Amino acid sequence: MKPSRIFLPLASIIVSAGFVSCEDDVSGIGGSISSGEVTITVDSLSYDLKAVAVENKKFDSRSGNLMLGNIDVPEYGKLKCSFVTRLMCLSSLPERLDTIPMERIDSCKFVFGFYRGGLTGDSLAPQQLEVYNLSKQLPNDISNDFDPEGYYNPSDLVGSKNYTVTNRNLSSDSLFNIANKSSYKTIGMSVPLEHGKRLLKAYKDTPETFQWPQTFAQYFPGLYVESSFGKGLIANLAGINFNIYYHNLEKTTQVEDGDTTTVMKPSPASVTVLTTAPEVLSSNNISYEVSDKIREMIAEGKTIITTPGGFTTRFTFPAKKIIEDYKDKGHNLSIISNLTMNVPAKAVDNDFGLGVAPYMLMIKTSEIDDFFSKGRLPDNKTSFSSTYDYTNGRYRFNALREYILNLIKKGEIEDDDVDFSFVPVYIGYDNGGQNDTQSFVTKCLPYTFAPTMTELDTKNSTIIFSFSSQLIE
Secondary structure, eight states: OOOEEEEEEEESOOOOTTOOOOOSSOOSSSOOOOSEEEEEEEEEEEEOOOOEEEEEOSOOOOOSOEEEEEEEETTTEEEEEEEEEOOEEOSSOSSOGGGSOGGGEEEEEEEEEEEEEEEEEOTTSOEEEEEEEEOSOOOTTOOTTOOOTTSEEEEEEEEEEEEOOSTTTOBOOTTSOOSOGGGEEEEEEEEOHHHHHHHHHHHHHOGGGGSSHHHHHHHOOOEEEEEEEOOSEEEEEEEEEEEEEEEEEEEEEEEETTEEEEEEEEEEEEEEEEEOOTTSOEEEEEEEEEOHHHHHHHHTTOEEEEESSEEEEEEEOOHHHHHHHHHTTOOSSEEEEEEEEEEEEEEOOOSSOOOOOSEEEEEEGGGHHHHHHTTOOOOSSSEEEEEEETTTTEEEEOOOHHHHHHHHHHOSOOHHHHEEEEEEEEEEEEOSSTTOOOOEEEEEEEOOSSOEEEEEOGGGEEEEEEEEEEEEO
16 A cells, blocks of 8 residues: 655754764664754555464463353353462461460351452353362463363362352452452352361461461462353452451440449451462463354454454564665665554454453564563563554554664564564553552553454554654755
């Protein structure tokens, strides 16, 4: 497609802030402006990225969130989610466990925290979950295709819970320690009293076991949680707490017929002992059978990306053409201002309300495994992130300038330099403080928060390249 360009000639301008003085050995990448004529060029070019679908059957599913349930959507396919997780003992407790007499423990239960907005499907559909204790250590290289068979005893059921995840049926639990409780609702599952007493005895006998997540994992490997009944719903859990409910005895006085007596009155109390946390391992077991419709669309040459798992996209970034066009402008001084890429995108039509991936990572294909295994963040050199633009229906990658500058400096462009992939991710932000308006990316993880179907129009991607050229007098 013919490029759209804007040329802005400026005559006889003098040195401006942000540029350094001109030397005899002038770089073609950036530097200075002297007296002469400056042309600002903005190229808007449409490119076919020659994208191909890549099936992603095995991936890192240790995203920190926990997915549970089953759906079967004709346009999307079949998705089944369970999870395994370690627990850690809270380092700060309202009251030391060894001060609670065994006879004063009244009950104990697991409390599951659900994201209010983390439901996909019919929230009124009856569901049932089952919880099992793990009998051996989870592997450190765990992935989405992990099979829990052999890691737990199917006959050793800790407990089960029937539920529907609607606001009416979920109750708030003060022991689910989340800062913004309005974003979460909880479901409590009572377990036999012996579980709490056994934990309390271990805490009294060997308190050192509870001081570090590594030592506690040796004592208690964790939990396996599966959806044992129900379909049509995928729920996203914020975490799990294990709470012990007990009572204290408080001295009170009562007067009867003029006589004052002192009695011990029970006072209810509770404590969260164990919890899921970023410091300990948790992983989703995800089985996704891609629909025939998606496979047909891909066979027709369409670019489809699904989550969790399924398909990602591999493409060739047109860096060679961009650099050739830049060098053909005929300049003796130029400064590259910016390079951005817009990729049109929309949700694949469906009757289940599945939308697009909210975040997308553009990354060199050769770096994908290392990026996620080492917990890296987008560096705007070989990896770039974009939030979906719902208004304009696109992903916009704004910070490609340093990438193209490095290629110009390098000179020779190899296949690996332009071999990229689009991968759906979850981006976590931190604003640095209550009064800080600038946000920072703190995490970038494979997107395992909800099923999505995204159709990218990679044949009509737009790259906007702006630079200034000066003809020296």
